[in-house]
Amino acid sequence: MQITVNGKTCTFEQIVTIQDLLDKLQLTGRLAIEVNREIIPRSLFSTHAIHAGDAVEIVHAIGGG
Amino acid sequence: MNEQKSAADDKLVIGGRTYTSRLLVGTGKYKNLEQTGRAIAASGAEIVTVAIRRTNIGQNKDEPNLLDVISPEKYTILPNTAGCYDADSAIRTCQLARELLDGRALIKLEVLGDPKTLYPDTPATLKAAEKLIADGFEVMVYTNDDPIMAKRFEEMGCIAVMPLAAPIGSGLGIRNPYNIRTIVENAGVPILVDAGVGTASDATIAMELGCDGVLMNTAIAEAKNPVLMASAMKKAIEAGREAFLAGRMPRRAYASASSPIDGSFF
Numbered sequence: 001m002q003i004t005v006n007g008k009t010c011t012f013e014q015i016v017t018i019q020d021l022l023d024k025l026q027l028t029g030r031l032a033i034e035v036n037r038e039i040i041p042r043s044l045f046s047t048h049a050i051h052a053g054d055a056v057e058i059v060h061a062i063g064g065g
Numbered sequence: 066m067n068e069q070k071s072a073a074d075d076k077l078v079i080g081g082r083t084y085t086s087r088l089l090v091g092t093g094k095y096k097n098l099e100q101t102g103r104a105i106a107a108s109g110a111e112i113v114t115v116a117i118r119r120t121n122i123g124q125n126k127d128e129p130n131l132l133d134v135i136s137p138e139k140y141t142i143l144p145n146t147a148g149c150y151d152a153d154s155a156i157r158t159c160q161l162a163r164e165l166l167d168g169r170a171l172i173k174l175e176v177l178g179d180p181k182t183l184y185p186d187t188p189a190t191l192k193a194a195e196k197l198i199a200d201g202f203e204v205m206v207y208t209n210d211d212p213i214m215a216k217r218f219e220e221m222g223c224i225a226v227m228p229l230a231a232p233i234g235s236g237l238g239i240r241n242p243y244n245i246r247t248i249v250e251n252a253g254v255p256i257l258v259d260a261g262v263g264t265a266s267d268a269t270i271a272m273e274l275g276c277d278g279v280l281m282n283t284a285i286a287e288a289k290n291p292v293l294m295a296s297a298m299k300k301a302i303e304a305g306r307e308a309f310l311a312g313r314m315p316r317r318a319y320a321s322a323s324s325p326i327d328g329s330f331f
Contacts, residue, residue, distance in 0.1 A: 006119040006120070030132050034161065035161075039160055039164050041164060042164070044155075048105075058119065058160075059119055059161050059165070059211055060117075060165070061132050061142070061144065061168060062116050062117040062118050062131055063093040063131055064092060064093040065091030065280075065282030
């Protein structure tokens with residue numbers, strides 16, 4: 001399945017939910033996620049399904065003024 | 066008795082929370098997370114700004130997160146909308162920040178006009194502020210030193226107004242102290258100077274003008290010794306606040322001797 005993650009096109013097999021994607025990318029810690037410009041709450045990471053063509057943004061807090 | 070009371074009770078209240086420190090600091094431009102943590106600790110700041118950006122996919126997974134070093138439990142984290150040049154991206158950033166911080170809706174709104182001066186785009190900032198306030202955000206708004214705009218932002222519901230001293234990262238200090246003073250005199254919400262502070266005396270001047278606090282990043286991070294400068298800034302803010310509360314002497318055109326003439330023996 002082809003999706004876009006943080007602007008890059010990626011191909012994944014066996015990705016069903018957001019949590020699957022995070023596990024595949026080995027991303028942990030405090031994150032916020034948009035799928036197709038819609039914010040998906042953390043509580044729904046294990047249930048929200050990813051579909052082919054989805055545009056996913058994964059953000060976190062970094063140093064800034 | 067009056068003097069003691071005013072010093073002890075002199076707290077900063079923003080968004081219903083009470084703070085002892087009137088110094089707010091950013092977390093950008095440091096050498097590494099370790100230096101960031103040490104500088105912030107030395108500053109005594111309780112409110113700390115962060116930026117919201119994409120995670121690095123495929124990079125070092127063991128790299129500590131900023132919020133591991135600057136914990137939301139210990140500090141009030143103030144997400145900014147740095148790098149936004151239009152209202153929509155600022156609003157989107159705030160919504161993601163609120164999700165990131167478990168529903169906490171305190172944000173620093175900045176909508177920039179051009180990358181060279183990083184000056185705020187006032188019409189876009191107004192548009193973003195209106196939508197964010199309607200969506201329940203507590204908006205601390207970065208703006209210029211226009212007293213009319215400062216009051217507008219307050220009247221529309223921003224919980225704090227943050228006029229710049231000078232462009233972000235310029236270190237030029239307060240370019241127009243008279244405007245800052247006018248903003249302070251007209252204000253019913255906290256006024257914090259944000260951007261352009263370069264060294265300790267700049268922060269002191271801001272506080273002597275009656276500001277409620279100062280937000281800075283580059284002044285500390287780009288000092289040769291950031292941890293020492295953070296300590297200097299902590300003292301500078303305290304000194305300026307005490308001088309303001311003490312009520313300075315009047316300026317005079319001519320001299321006023323400090324020693325009496327009576328009893329001179331020559």
